[in-house]
Amino acid sequence: xxxxxxxxxHYNYFITIFLMMAGLYIVxxxxxxxxxxxxxxxxxxxxxxxxxxxxxxxxGTVPIIDPAYSIYSNPLPHVLILTAIVVGIATLALGxxxxxxxxxxxxxxxxDEIFARDGEI
Amino acid sequence: xxxxxxxxxxxxxxxxxxxVFAAYVQLHGDYGPGGGFQAGVIVAGMVxxxxxxxxxxxxxxIAPVALVERLAPAGVLIFxxxxxxxxxxxxxxxxYSVFGHDALHAHEWGVxxxxxxxxxxxxxxxxxxxxxxTDREHS
Amino acid sequence: MEIYINAVLLTLLAVTSCAIIRQRSxxxxxxxxxxxxxxxxxxxxxxxAVDVAMTEAAVGAGVxxxxxxxxLHLTKSREYPKPRSAVVxxxxxxxxxxxxxxxxxxxxxxxxxxxxxxxxxxxxxxxAAREKQIAANVxxxxxxxxxxFDTLGETLVVFTAGIGIMMLLRVRRRRGPAGGxxxxxx
Numbered sequence: 001x002x003x004x005x006x007x008x009x010h011y012n013y014f015i016t017i018f019l020m021m022a023g024l025y026i027v028x029x030x031x032x033x034x035x036x037x038x039x040x041x042x043x044x045x046x047x048x049x050x051x052x053x054x055x056x057x058x059x060g061t062v063p064i065i066d067p068a069y070s071i072y073s074n075p076l077p078h079v080l081i082l083t084a085i086v087v088g089i090a091t092l093a094l095g096x097x098x099x100x101x102x103x104x105x106x107x108x109x110x111x112d113e114i115f116a117r118d119g120e121i
Numbered sequence: 122x123x124x125x126x127x128x129x130x131x132x133x134x135x136x137x138x139x140x141v142f143a144a145y146v147q148l149h150g151d152y153g154p155g156g157g158f159q160a161g162v163i164v165a166g167m168v169x170x171x172x173x174x175x176x177x178x179x180x181x182x183i184a185p186v187a188l189v190e191r192l193a194p195a196g197v198l199i200f201x202x203x204x205x206x207x208x209x210x211x212x213x214x215x216x217y218s219v220f221g222h223d224a225l226h227a228h229e230w231g232v233x234x235x236x237x238x239x240x241x242x243x244x245x246x247x248x249x250x251x252x253x254x255t256d257r258e259h260s
Numbered sequence: 261m262e263i264y265i266n267a268v269l270l271t272l273l274a275v276t277s278c279a280i281i282r283q284r285s286x287x288x289x290x291x292x293x294x295x296x297x298x299x300x301x302x303x304x305x306x307x308x309a310v311d312v313a314m315t316e317a318a319v320g321a322g323v324x325x326x327x328x329x330x331x332l333h334l335t336k337s338r339e340y341p342k343p344r345s346a347v348v349x350x351x352x353x354x355x356x357x358x359x360x361x362x363x364x365x366x367x368x369x370x371x372x373x374x375x376x377x378x379x380x381x382x383x384x385x386x387x388a389a390r391e392k393q394i395a396a397n398v399x400x401x402x403x404x405x406x407x408x409f410d411t412l413g414e415t416l417v418v419f420t421a422g423i424g425i426m427m428l429l430r431v432r433r434r435r436g437p438a439g440g441x442x443x444x445x446x
Contacts, residue, residue, distance in 0.1 A: 008263060009369025014361060015270040021357040022277040029349035034286050034331060038293050042277060045300050045320065048312070056307045057378065058263070058371030063308070063398040064153065065389040071373070073308035074382050075398040079407060082399065083414040085315045086158045086243055089324050090421035093250045096331040097428040100257060103335040112344070146314075151395035154310040156403060162318040169326055190426075197419050200412050215408045224393040232395065232404040235411065239404075242415050246422035247323055253429040254330045 012053040019046035031111040033099045037092060044088050051077040132174045139167045147240055151229060157236035161243025168248050177255045189248045196242030203234040263371065266306045273299050286336075290328040297321040311399045 007014075019042060026039025055074035063075035103109050106117055143163040146155035172180035204215035212218065217231025276296045283289045297320030304313035368375040385402055388394050394401035403411055 006369075008267065009371075010364055010367070011267050012270060012370050013364040013367060015274055017357055017360045017364070018274050019277050020360070021353040022274075022281060024356065025349050025353045026281060028352060029344065029346050031344060032286070034328070034335065035289060038280060038289050038328070041293065041320075041324065042280065042296070045297070045316075048316070049300065049303065052304060052307050052309045052312060053370065054368070054375060054377045055309070056371055057373045060308060060373075062154070062310050063386070065386070065396045065398065072386055072398070074378055075385060075402055076382055077377075078309045078312050078399045079402045081309070081312050082156075082158055082315055082403060083411060085312070085319050086162070087414055087417050087421070089162075089319045089327075090246065090250070090418045092324055093254075093327050094421045094424050094428075096327055097250075097254070097425045100254070100331055100334045101428055101431075109335050150400045151397055153397060154314055154399075155397075156311065156400045159311070159314045159318060162315065162323060166318060166322050169323065173326070193419055193422055197412075197415055200415055204408075204412075215412070217405065225395070228394050228401070228405055231408075232400060235404045235408060236400075239411065239415055242419050246418050249422050250327065250425050251330075253425050254327065254334070257334055257429050 012049070016046050016049045016053065019043075019049070033102065033109040033111065034096075036111075037095050037099065040095070041088070041092055044084075048081045048084065051081050128174050132170055136167060136171065139163060139170075143167070147236060150236060151232060157239025158243055160236075161240040162247065164240065164244040165247035165251070169251050172251065172255070177252070181252070184248055186249075186252055189245045189252065192241050192245035193249060194242075196238045196240070196245060198238070199241060200235055200238030203231065203238065262306055266303065266370075269299060269303045269306060273303065286332055287329075290325060290332065293328070294321045294325040297324070311397075 023039045023041075023043030023046060026042065027036050030036060030039065055077040057071055057073050060071040060073040061069045063072040063078070065072070099109055102114070106114050108114060108117075143160045146163060147157060147160035150156035150160075168180055168184050171183065207216040207219045208214055210219045215231075215235075217227045218224070219227070220230035220234075221227035273296065276292055276299060280289055280292045280296065283292060297316055300320065301313040301317040304310070304316055385394075385398050385406065389396060389398050389401060394405060
């Protein structure tokens with residue numbers, strides 16, 4: 001029972017780390033730049049989860065104050081992640097703009113082909 | 122650009138409600154989930170949906186490029202300027218207590234101005250990003 | 261109850277991320293990334309972060325999917341079936357993953373009310389909201405009042421990224437060094 005309690009108590013962290021590693025694996029193992037950016041955003045989203053998870057209190061509610069409730073989850077991680085998401089989309093778009101420019105210059109978005117082409121010149 | 126008639130009518134039906142929802146999210150952010158960031162994304166989403174269905178040219182008529190590109194820095198300016206009155210009152214930058222007599226009232230005015238800056242920048246920047254990417258297609 | 265809903269949603273997230281790794285068609289990858297974002301938004305609702313969930317659903321599943329699709333349209337939609345070895349990346353991610361999991365063993369378990377994160381500054385915010393010094397939605401209040409410097413910085417970063425994209429994409433097209441036929445001058 002205690003193993004199960006331990007597992008369910010840390011399940012969020014396990015999945016967060018799994019998602020993080022999935023993102024890291026895509027970034028390292030795949031040569032396609034758009035796939036790499038998807039991997040990066042996977043990693044980024046898992047960081048959001050890592051922040052929001054400890055803020056949850058079992059039996060708590062959304063941090064909007066109302067006399068009917070007394071336990072609230074921690075609002076501070078929500079604030080940090082809220083701004084991080086919008087900054088994340090802006091930087092993701094910047095990355096995609098770079099990919100578009102690379103495609104125009106090299107005619108490909110595969111990293112291996114770009115390296116090969118750079119070697120030729 | 123031709124689209125399915127259902128798509129065009131559907132989008133026309135949805136857009137006003139999206140606008141009202143964006144305004145609700147923006148102005149009711151003090152008492153419910155929402156705020157400038159979310160409302161900004163919804164406003165940008167409106168323009169993007171419109172552009173996807175009616176074409177980028179039609180979208181540029183309701184949200185001209187020049188306007189969008191001026192609004193993005195204007196939002197940052199609104200935000201930064203919100204902090205200036207408190208400096209003249211001898212308080213710290215972005216201290217909202219100069220905007221009203223009691224704490225809650227002053228706070229609400231401050232948050233309103235700051236969120237107005239945030240929605241302007243976020244919406245305008247996302248629309249500008251969308252325009253810049255779609256422009257590339259035709260150039 | 262909520263802990264089980266949470267566990268099911270998280271498992272679905274893990275499955276989706278595996279599908280993203282295996283999917284070769286980039287269109288499929290982008291669509292799966294949208295699904296992933298919606299699932300993540302549901303997880304945030306269960307974790308009481310409604311503001312974050314709203315943003316994630318609008319940004320992650322809405323705007324970023326559209327931007328990815330435009331980028332796919334401007335480039336190529338098929339991943340190159342590369343002969344790259346998967347052994348080294350797998351080794352690196354497994355080692356890092358196990359190190360991180362070992363690190364979580366001392367973290368407080370999920371949902372505990374007396375974890376250190378709830379002891380500092382947060383009671384102050386909640387008390388201020390209860391005494392009606394700040395607005396009822398504590399997230400908005402902290403975002404725009406207590407941490408307004410932070411938010412000013414974030415707004416500036418969004419704006420700066422927008423400028424960067426315009427600088428990158430407003431430049432006139434030139435023929436690429438290797439003469440890729442997509443790079444024809446207009």
